[in-house]
Amino acid sequence: xxxxxxxxxxxxxxxxxxxxxxxxxxxxxxxxxxxxxxxxxxxxxxxxxxxxxxxxxxxxxxxxxxxxxxxxxxxxxxxxxxxxxxxxxxxxxxxxxxxxxxxxxxxxxxxxxxxxxxxxxxxxxxxxxxxxxxxxxxxxxxxxxxxxxxxxxxxxxxxxxxxxxxxxxxxxxxxxxxxxxxxxxxxxxxxxxxxxxxxxxxxxxxxxxxxxxxxxxxxxxxxxxxxxxxxxxxxxxxxxxxxxxxxxxxxxxxxxxxxxxxxxxxxxxxxxxxxxxxxxxxxxxxxxxxxxxxxxxxxxxxxxxxxxxxxxxxxxxxxxxxxxxxx
Amino acid sequence: xxxxxxxxxxxxxxxxxxxxxxxxxxxxxxxxxxxxxxxxxxxxxxxxxxxxxxxxxxxxxxxxxxxxxxxxxxxxxxxxxxxxxxxxxxxxxxxxxxxxxxxxxxxxxxxxxxxxxxxxxxxxxxxxxxxxxxxxxxxxxxxxxxxxxxxxxxxxxxxxxxxxxxxxxxxxxxxxxxxxxxxxxxxxxxxxxxxxxxxxxxxxxxxxxxxxxxxxxxxxxxxxxxxxxxxxxxxxxxxxxxxxxxxxxxxxxxxxxxxxxxxxxxxxxxxxxxxxxxxxxxxxxxxxxxxxxx
Numbered sequence: 030x031x032x033x034x035x036x037x038x039x040x041x042x043x044x045x046x047x048x049x050x051x052x053x054x055x056x057x058x059x060x061x062x063x064x065x066x067x068x069x070x071x072x073x074x075x076x077x078x079x080x081x082x083x084x085x086x087x088x089x090x091x092x093x094x095x096x097x098x099x100x101x102x103x104x105x106x107x108x109x110x111x112x113x114x115x116x117x118x119x120x121x122x123x124x125x126x127x128x129x130x131x132x133x134x135x136x137x138x139x140x141x142x143x144x145x146x147x148x149x150x151x152x153x154x155x156x157x158x159x160x161x162x163x164x165x166x167x168x169x170x171x172x173x174x175x176x177x178x179x180x181x182x183x184x185x186x187x188x189x190x191x192x193x194x195x196x197x198x199x200x201x202x203x204x205x206x207x208x209x210x211x212x213x214x215x216x217x218x219x220x221x222x223x224x225x226x227x228x229x230x231x232x233x234x235x236x237x238x239x240x241x242x243x244x245x246x247x248x249x250x251x252x253x254x255x256x257x258x259x260x261x262x263x264x265x266x267x268x269x270x271x272x273x274x275x276x277x278x279x280x281x282x283x284x285x286x287x288x289x290x291x292x293x294x295x296x297x298x299x300x301x302x303x304x305x306x307x308x309x310x311x312x313x314x315x316x317x318x319x320x321x322x323x324x325x326x327x328x329x330x331x332x333x334x335x336x337x338x339x340x341x342x343x344x345x346x347x348x349x350x351x352x353x354x355x356x
Numbered sequence: 357x358x359x360x361x362x363x364x365x366x367x368x369x370x371x372x373x374x375x376x377x378x379x380x381x382x383x384x385x386x387x388x389x390x391x392x393x394x395x396x397x398x399x400x401x402x403x404x405x406x407x408x409x410x411x412x413x414x415x416x417x418x419x420x421x422x423x424x425x426x427x428x429x430x431x432x433x434x435x436x437x438x439x440x441x442x443x444x445x446x447x448x449x450x451x452x453x454x455x456x457x458x459x460x461x462x463x464x465x466x467x468x469x470x471x472x473x474x475x476x477x478x479x480x481x482x483x484x485x486x487x488x489x490x491x492x493x494x495x496x497x498x499x500x501x502x503x504x505x506x507x508x509x510x511x512x513x514x515x516x517x518x519x520x521x522x523x524x525x526x527x528x529x530x531x532x533x534x535x536x537x538x539x540x541x542x543x544x545x546x547x548x549x550x551x552x553x554x555x556x557x558x559x560x561x562x563x564x565x566x567x568x569x570x571x572x573x574x575x576x577x578x579x580x581x582x583x584x585x586x587x588x589x590x591x592x593x594x595x596x597x598x599x600x601x602x603x604x605x606x607x608x609x610x611x612x613x614x615x616x617x618x619x620x621x622x623x624x625x626x627x628x629x630x631x632x633x634x635x636x637x638x639x640x641x642x643x644x645x646x647x648x649x650x
Contacts, residue, residue, distance in 0.1 A: 065552030066470025073461035073480070073527065076520025081483060084494035091494065098497065148387060151380055158384075164636045165388055171632055171639070172395070175581040176599040177621035180606070181398045184614065191397045194413035223391070230640050283487050286583045293606050306489040306584075313493045314588060326490045337485060 235269030428616030453518035462530030
């Protein structure tokens with residue numbers, strides 16, 4: 030593109046005379062730069078409008094209608110709050126999917142983060158093997174979200190799977206865990222925890238930022254290792270813990286692939302793996318009740334926004350930001 | 357276990373610290389075993405005969421049965437080769453789309469001053485947390501209204517968003533990266549007469565290569581593994597990508613399909629594994645730059 034290399038005529042001559050014209054943050058908009066900004070931003074802006082904002086508004090509208098993909102637009106009926114009413118008062122499977130999702134997130138996320146932090150602490154000190162271990166532990170995070178791995182997982186916890194062979198070593202007789210409504214969701218939790226590598230990598234980077242002087246000082250003051258962990262490591266690490274907690278919780282609510290594979294898209298056995306997103310998919314694309322599915326999507330969005338807001342407002346009380354230390 | 361591992365440098369007591377590091381190594385090796393077991397079991401099962409899958413609980417087959425791979429490859433009316441081609445095409449085009457569109461947006465956010473910049477940036481950060489599942493129904497309706505679902509080339513609904521920088525994660529990653537490029541370079545180029553485009557072309561673009569590579573690797577792997585959107589938008593068997601095709605095995609899981617299913621599962625993870633081996637360092641560090649700074 031010839032255009033990109035052409036010097037800007039308005040700048041010529043003045044550039045060398047003027048002192049560093051704009052300091053970051055406070056500068057006035059340079060002539061022509063405002064336009065250039067929007068030129069560079071335009072793909073993103075079009076995407077924001079067309080792929081994000083418009084669909085959100087459409088979905089909000091649809092959530093007050095009985096739209097399904099089959100009826101023509103002219104026959105779509107405004108049903109007011111009926112979809113929301115149905116969801117909260119007349120749809121036990123919706124409530125069930127909320128419970129399944131909450132249970133999944135409340136158990137799997139803390140365990141996954143605990144595993145990530147524990148292993149990060151084991152790896153923390155610099156020694157030769159760290160890179161290798163770090164890489165190996167990270168591998169499941171790359172593979173774990175795939176259909177292929179979900180298939181492996183389901184078979185591993187099936188009657189003839191590896192898990193039961195392992196139990197057999199101790200004389201315990203297993204069962205087809207994935208077909209048992211009391212255990213199917215737990216196998217998915219184990220799959221989530223198995224992917225502890227990504228938050229572990231983030232914890233490791235955070236641990237490196239903790240200044241050793243703090244440990245030395247604590248040690249001089251007579252603090253033992255446990256006391257050092259509680260009084261130095263945890264507070265210094267709290268921003269990273271916070272980041273991982275928010276991210277993993279939001280991810281945890283969105284678990285879809287493994288539940289889909291385990292239940293072949295039904296949420297079974299007996300709705301035990303009916304994660305919220307799977308329920309939404311079934312409503313929208315199996316039952317074609319797209320108005321209802323849109324209402325479900327909006328409730329989901331608001332719930333996630335609320336949970337994030339709660340995290341951020343409570344974060345003030347336990348997240349410790351040290352100033353200047355790691356800059 | 358936790359307490360004795362986060363130690364500050366221990367200078368004295370070499371005896372205790374040595375036994376401690378042995379203990380740590382043993383624990384770490386045990387975790388490695390747990391992490392790798394499912395993967396090794398998957399590979400072992402993919403080369404077991406149907407009979408052995410049920411009877412032989414060991415990791416390795418007694419009789420090596422590569423036939424699962426050829427059976428799986430041609431298990432459906434359309435060969436898996438086609439599914440792999442489809443997946444590769446979607447993934448590579450997604451890489452191109454993300455790299456180009458996110459780089460342009462990131463440059464605007466990181467370097468240019470324009471009206472409402474802060475507002476747009478805040479909105480971009482907001483979309484980071486927006487779940488894909490929330491938008492899927494209306495997006496499906498819109499793309500279907502435009503005749504793009506199941507059209508002549510059914511991948512457009514998967515690819516159009518990727519060319520419009522909707523993957524905010526990568527925009528954010530690149531903004532963070534560009535903030536590290538010294539502004540003195542911009543000023544120098546400006547003194548030489550370069551405008552916003554010239555600075556982009558001659559300063560930011562060449563120096564952003566590491567961020568572009570990270571973006572490319574992550575967007576390839578994520579798209580290769582992605583399932584939800586591909587499931588929704590692809591309906592013809594011959595258009596299927598690998599993840600969608602793999603679910604066909606579940607429908608037909610009579611016991612006989614397990615070997616071939618595992619064989620195809622192994623093949624489908626192979627590209628990701630190759631990327632992992634080749635770019636391990638970069639992947640791990642990519643998480644960090646995007647993760648905690650800022």
